[in-house]
Amino acid sequence: MIRLGAGAGFAGDRIDPAVELARDGELDYLVFECLGERTVAAGQLRRLADPDDGYDPLLEARMRAVLPVIEPGRTRIITNAGAAHPVAAGRRVAAVARALGRPTRVAVVTGDDALEAVRRLDPVVWETGEPLSRCPDELVSANAYLGAEGIRQALTDEPDVVVTGRVADPALYLGPLQHEYGWAADDWPRLAAGTVVGHLLECAGQLTGGYFADPGTKPVPGLAGLGFPFADVRPDGTATLGKLDGSGGRLDVRTATEQLLYEVDRPEAYLTPDVVADFSGVSFQQAGPDRVEVAGASGTARPDELKVTLGFRGGWLGEGQISYAGPRALARAELAAEIVRERLADVHGIAPEAIGVELIGAGAAFRGLAPTTEPLEVRLRVTARTTDAAQARTVGWEVESLYTNGPAGGGGARTGVQQTLVVRSCLVPRDLVSPTVTLMEER
């Protein structure tokens, strides 16, 4: 039996639940999933500005928190927090270990950087339907979704920490299972079973009732102390999901079923670099308090091509927000929006189609799909996409200037400007991308 723990479900996730799992979970592996689609491209922008940066900003804090409490040689850490610069991330982990006085062997998995390959191949970009070379935006990153192979290889050197860049999220969990159980690279049923386990764990607290919770229909106790999940995985790939006794949250068939289907567009064919997993036969059974059995995965041969995330430097996004409350709140917010629209176009030369308006509190989240009712208060948010920062700043400026220029009762204005990234996707033949493992020792 191998116990895999979820230490993070996204780049900004909480740290204390991982510390609790690391200390009390009797884990074989603690996995930190820290990469979103945009995160690698954002890391690449940081790396262009500083050649020693480009990895996850919270990596150091996470390692400082968990390295002192794990049992060396017992619990190994795996993370994709290397983002756009896994080697620099590995060096940082080694430096943290040194500062803590703990001998640590770090294995770094690289090879996901596909910038050269896509420049040479000029593949069709999914979103535009045209070759990459036709995209007018500046390409700053191209990262292929590697599978579990690099992690499996890295683990043969018995490292304390494995740091990767872009790998498929479930592969962070499949890698150690392949390593421990010797599952062959074409053992599709077991690779699919391991992928299901990885998919269930990869969003951490989403499995233990966090994102599930709704005080009306789905009450969950102890959410402020939400425990992160672990899985006891057997050699055949079936598993028992669990969380620490006394931790907050809830783990049952309902929370597991919701998570199984999260972001899965085709349950019968979940594409990963390692296997095409079939979730349609997966079933859950309550095995005790906060314990759920998972079985029934099947799978077929992995795809011949790997998905690549392309990061382009976008323009700038300027925004401004202001609140209106009480009688005619919605009408005043709508009038304010019209004034800002007109001035952004006429005074600052921003194209009308680049301007976005949201009436927060009056159904903005539903994008006009639901009828608006008069709310007690409305928060107007105006955005505009521009090519330069100065023009982006005019959006917040115009919203703020509603203070004196009206309409009545606008309050709490806030402004912001940020550089944007555009993320697109393409495929590359898998033989063009392969993982490389580098060891770093800290004694």
Add this chain to the structure above:
Amino acid sequence: MSDLTANDLTVDDLADVRAGDKGDTLILAVLPRDAEAYVFLERALTPEVVAHHFAVTEPVVRTDLPHLPALVFRVPSVLAGGVTGYSGLDGHGKTLGYHLLMLRLERTL
């Protein structure tokens, strides 16, 4: 639990919904709270009904998973550029699962 007797029956009375995104496509996992609710929603919550509710013209695809039980809907082109292309706040469309919960259901089918 599901309440098939509620006045103004909505999806919220019978099921939970988890929203996810893949690019421009919104993925909605509908999780009926019991077998009776599944049978009802299997008939009532057709791809056409969901497409109309989200004002999309491209076909919505539904996958039936009776043993879980669950219905998974793929709603194309609803996220207007998704997490990096949409300038509104919720580019993922995470809140849109609760829009499906507000869908009113006809009791007589």
